[in-house]
Amino acid sequence: MELICPAGTPAAFHEAVDAGADAVYCGFRDETNARNFPGLNFSREELKEAIAYAKTKGCETFVALNTFMRAGAEEIWYRGAADAIACGADALILADFGLMAHVAEKYPDQRLHVSVQASASNPDAINFLVDTFNAKRVVLPRTLTIADIARIGKSIRCEMEVFVFGGLCVMAEGRCSLSSYATGKSPNMNGVCSPASHVHYRKHGRDLVSELGEFTINRFPEGEAAGYPTLCKGRFDIADAKGYAFEDPVSLDVMGELEALKAAGVSALKIEGRQRGKAYVAEVVKVMKAAVNSPPERRGALLARLHSMSEGQKTTSGAYEKRWR
Template identity: 75%
Template sequence: MELICPAGTPAAFREALEAGADAVYCGFRDETNARNFPGLNFSREELRQSIALARRKNVQTFVALNTFMRAGDEALWYSAADDAVALGADALILADFGLMAYVAERYPQQRLHVSVQASASNPDAIRFLVETFNAKRVVLPRVLTVQDIARLTSQIDCEVEIFVFGGLCVMAEGRCSLSSYATGKSPNMNGVCSPASHVRYREEGGSLVSELGAYTINRFGSGEASGYPTLCKGRFDVAGAEGYTFEDPVSLDVIDEIDALRAAGVSALKIEGRQRGRAYVAEVVSVLKKALGATSAERAPLVSRLRTLSEGQRTTSGAYDKRWR
């Protein structure tokens, strides 16, 4: 199975290459990708240099253009696709059907991957994208069990890539409106979930209070590990009981399931984290590379250290190992 690694900057890209990535995914410095954070991402020239470096190391570069085009401003997404193709991207990761159609028609030889943001999670949806746009790979949303994935791969004619480590989105991706509801901006249209412009942190009596727009997301007690200020991982008072309504502040880790995922027909394992620093990329990629070649008994101690880098300093297998509560 391939290891697909994140890069938010050229420095992180180089770290991913050094650490053993089979492919690195990245995006342009604008709203055409779902990690449109200040100071992050690549200029055209930076991408050109990074792709050249990756080629020398026999590593592929995937360019994420995985936000949805805004009516009237399609040119921004079209020109990003034109440039990514011209710069030699090995694959484009797309979510918008209109953009998929544009790429499929203009660049029929260009390899097209279906982004997790397209939320394609059943055989009918995936078959449609394969037949209509010649999609070669689908990145599955983080809402399926390993058994669901095994059933799915046997019914479709394209490669399957899944997230195995990093930030955990628990929603039907590309459809979630929680960030839009609180801030007017979303990962789907603007490339930002819980945009930094609407985030505030303050210390209050030893507690860390995180706010998103007009909402208090969490209050972390003294010494309690904190998390991102996303509504889906907020601590709320519901019907008199305080707790995490959707999900705890926690990261995804399904390295233990590598053998089952391989048996399920998964082609590629993706690490989330384009918004994380190069130190994170270097460590996570190198550890997971080792884990891929290790026995199941050797994996647990290998990946345990990564927990300290994770949101809330805890990890979960999420929906991959779904249990009813």
């Protein structure tokens, strides 16, 4: 199975390639991708250089253009696709059907992957994208169990890629409006979930309080590991209880299920984290590469090194193994 690794900067890209990534995914420094964070991502020139470097090491580059086009501003995304192809991208990761149609028509030889943001989560939806736009691979949502993935794998006509490590989005991606509700900006349209412009941290006594827009997301007592200020991982008063409504501050780790994923027909394992630093990328890719090439009984010890780098310093197998609350 291929290891697909994140890069938010050219420095992180080099680290991912050097650590053994089979492919690196990245995006332009604008609203065309779902990690449109300040100071992050690639200029055209940086992407061209990065792809050239990757090719010398036998590593592929996937370019994410996985936000939804704004009506009247489609040219931004069209130009992104044209430039990524000109830079030598091995695949484009797309979410918007309109953009898929544009790429399929203008660049019929370009390999097209369906982004997790497209929320294609059943055989009918996936096969429609394969038949209509010649999609070669689908990145499945993190809302499916391994049994679901195996069932889907038997009925579709393209490769499957699944997230195995990193940030855990528990929502129907591409459809989630929580960030929009709180801030007016979303990963779907603006490339940002819980944008930094709306995040505030303050100390209240010894507690750390995180706020998103007008909402208090969490209050971490001293010594408790912190998490990102996203509504889906907020701690709220619910009836008579206080707790996490959707999910705890936690990262995804399903490397313990590699054999099951392989048996389910998964061909690529994706690491989340384009917004993370190059130290994270280097360490995670190195450990994951070693884990993929190790016998199952050795994986736990290898992956334990990554827990301290995870959100809330905890990991979970998420929906892959559990039922919703």
